[in-house]
Amino acid sequence: MKLGVYTLVLFLSFSSLCFAQEDVEKPSPPAGNALVGDYYGADVSKTSANSAISVEKLNEKLKSKEKIEGVVVKGEVTDVCPKRGCWISVKTQDGASFFVKMKDYAFFVPTALKGKNVVLEGVAEKKITSVDELKHYAKDSKKTKAEIDAINAPKHEIRFMANGIKVVD
Template identity: 30%
Template sequence: MKLLYLLVALFLSIGAGAQQHTPLPHGTVYGKKPSITSMMPATKLEAYMGNRTRISTTIEGKVIKVTKTKGGWFELDAGNGKIINAHFKDYAVTIPTDLKGRTVIIEGVAQKQFIADDGQHFAGDTVAGKKQHNVNANPKQSLTFEVSGLMVDK
């Protein structure tokens, strides 16, 4: 009888071990496969954009953290302590939390954050020429990226 319990425990432990997440292999694609013909590092994206507010491009960068798996929300390292907030265009895409720390290639639309309160007044302000509203814009998170396709690189 003890042998039977031992065998059952052995089979259950093998089954539980098989359910653990395996590392993501190189080339795993989420969404559509990104084109790598005009790829650039994520650290150079803001300088490449210059005065443009939106561009379509492909970048390569390291995932800092996955904020929400459904819809593919994650943060990408943009260098110099800056962060690119990224999410999938298609909300049906689900990404694993195992992407944290991995280098990925993403294709989509990069956009600079727009702050409407830069030197503008609000209708109804009583004191002309003086700002009465504070905008808490984080300079480290000035770029957003709407991803159409992601591929695990490293």
């Protein structure tokens, strides 16, 4: 009799665990309007913001070095990770863009940052991004299956690891 009761309790407990649904919210980008003066991560000082270089100057500097630490760059945000706000793309004057991730995933940005001018402070480097990683970011950006399937070669690009991002005029 006791064995039957234990079996029934064990069965009910196991069934409950198997069919229980987690009530976990999907992560999403932080709320906010990304107004001039707002910053994410470490605040970028006014002095640093005033001495920010263009993406083109960064590209020139990276011709002679593989990596530049403590660099401050100004540009326009062209894309923001819609899932978490964990990466952005910044437009260059020649129409290309470069990819920015947040250092140690310590902060995220709102999707409202798209189209805004920002100053980034952190580390820039030349990198080859794998096909798998490129496809991952394309999926995050909600690209079509055809666009994702068209990615078939690694990309040589500037990658930026931001300590801080500040919205500017």
